[in-house]
Amino acid sequence: MTTPRRPPGDRPVVALDVGGTHVKAAVLTADGTPLHTESADTRAERGPDAVLETILALAGGLARRFRPAAVGIAVPGIVDEASGVCRYSANLGWRDVPVRRWAEEELGLPVAVGHDVRAGGIAEARLGAGRGCRSFLFVPVGTGIAGAVLLNGRALLGGHGGAGEVGHLVVRPDGPPCACGARGCVEAIASASAIARRYRQLTGLPPQQQVSAEQVQQRARAGDAVAARVWREAVAALADGLLAAVTLLDPQRVVIGGGLSRAGAALLDPLRAALAERLTFQAAPELVPAELGHRAGSLGAGLLALDLLERTAADRADLVGAGERE
Amino acid sequence: MTTPRRPPGDRPVVALDVGGTHVKAAVLTADGTPLHTESADTRAERGPDAVLETILALAGGLARRFRPAAVGIAVPGIVDEASGVCRYSANLGWRDVPVRRWAEEELGLPVAVGHDVRAGGIAEARLGAGRGCRSFLFVPVGTGIAGAVLLNGRALLGGHGGAGEVGHLVVRPDGPPCACGARGCVEAIASASAIARRYRQLTGLPPQQQVSAEQVQQRARAGDAVAARVWREAVAALADGLLAAVTLLDPQRVVIGGGLSRAGAALLDPLRAALAERLTFQAAPELVPAELGHRAGSLGAGLLALDLLERTAADRADLVGAGERE
Structure with missing residues (x-):
């Protein structure tokens, strides 16, 4: 037509x-x-x-x-x-x-x-990292973790406008409480705010001392073992969430956006490896950063x-x- | 058009x-x-x-x-x-x-x-339990557990023809091994064969003595505590899988098919309750049996x-x- x-x-x-x-x-x-x-x-x-x-x-x-x-x-x-x-x-x-x-x-x-x-997600589909791709998952990782399922340049709405909530997949049933009321959601472990909170918790930093997820990542690279652990736990939780999404949706590509995607290879390389480790029969999607910020x-x-x-x-x-x- | x-x-x-x-x-x-x-x-x-x-x-x-x-x-x-x-x-x-x-x-x-x-799933969408429904998840529960995502009467293919594998969502990371190579997939706990296997394992029945998932369910109703436990674990695992699917897809309806759906209310009632218990912000889909067998x-x-x-x-x-x- x-x-x-x-x-x-x-x-x-x-x-x-x-x-x-x-x-x-x-x-x-x-x-x-x-x-x-x-x-x-x-x-x-x-x-x-x-x-x-x-x-x-x-x-x-x-x-x-x-x-x-x-x-x-x-x-x-x-x-x-x-x-x-x-x-x-x-x-x-x-x-x-x-x-x-x-x-x-x-x-x-x-x-x-x-x-x-x-x-x-529609913008990434037509003008950004989803170009040329029939089906992809858009996952902005920032203060929270959201998501959208893109099919042929359009976003899946769901029956009640609620499709795509990758951040609220439960990956640690006994994990930390999430703002949504559940425990162990991806967002409660892998979002920028969860990473900062967990690092503060493990190191006993006073609440008034600010630390960002970006700083946790930098400290991890500099050899801070606690920071490395927090980063690793976040990557593992995000990989578990993506595994569920790949199993259900079989996307060609996963586009990671949001503030945390600015970490670039420090996020995407271990995330790609963690996802590959978890796949059994599922085809591995391409894992790429968002382009439109x-x-x-x-x-x-x-x-x-x-x-x-x-x-x-x-x-x-x-x-x-x-x-x-x- | x-x-x-x-x-x-x-x-x-x-x-x-x-x-x-x-x-x-x-x-x-x-x-x-x-x-x-x-x-x-x-x-x-x-x-x-x-x-x-x-x-x-x-x-x-x-x-x-x-x-x-x-x-x-x-x-x-x-x-x-x-x-x-x-x-x-x-x-x-x-x-x-x-x-x-x-x-x-x-x-x-x-x-x-x-x-x-x-x-x-396409048949259920147009002639069966999915009629009049824009988006639903079709989940046949039998020897294995499969799935299809139906959108406007068509089935989601995925990027590699692999969408819809509800049975291979990992819900018990330390759970029993699954044929796919992972551990704790929904199928490894809630399929008819998994239910029979688990019951045999817990009761120490000899391998030559046949027992079906249907019989486990009947024994559970008759007061067999081990059978009731196995059935409850299966329902919980299936509910965890459906929770992930609902969080990602927000379907209007979930259509349960396959041999196990012949258990009728004995499966659907506790499954509906278990799913409702797990939802936080997500809208509850209708949970109905397949119609076309x-x-x-x-x-x-x-x-x-x-x-x-x-x-x-x-x-x-x-x-x-x-x-x-x-």
């Missing part, structure tokens, strides 16, 4: 990636090239309505300036992409916020709303907006086609 | 489900109604070529009698559906058998070749053949369209 595509012309899209700390905005051309970027502080402590106002003001300003054809908004939490409602977002203090409807009313433009990690979310939000335009154009074409057949 | 569909007319399809013991054949109309069924013994001990000859003779006889428009063949093992090659089948003694090419040459008909569990594989093979005809018709339409555009 050749999908009728609205000629992009000179109208770009506005893309927003709403995080707990910053709202990143970008203006993108129809082929995903950024024309402009800016950001605002989320300041979620002001309450859910103020956060939404910040987003709409940012989008409104860009809309007046760049005259976009559509707007894409990526948000963290539980997002119902079909209705454009954010069901729940701990980071933003939102519960059942009809983001799309309010944004469309305010901006007078078509708006697509998506889950930030799935949007990031912190821009993945806003690029993905832009792609959601472009998809929306394409779909709108296709729907119109279908109507025309149906009329002609009558 | 409205897919051009070849008018089914009066030509049925021939469907074969090749198992390690029997080859089940069915002749199906275009809406999946069986016109005729028969079966032959696989007798895999005769060698791979003889098995293929049996299949082709069975299909050839039905083709002469029913004049089908296409043939669908479901086989166990590692199947490359795109090329119609069975890469490896322990049950049939096959390695790199180009089933589709040989069958098409022999029969002079279009042939679709698929993986037996994915084919069964041992017919799922051959019905699925028939659906693959019907899909092939539909695709062939659609390809032709595209060619016509392309010609017109030139």
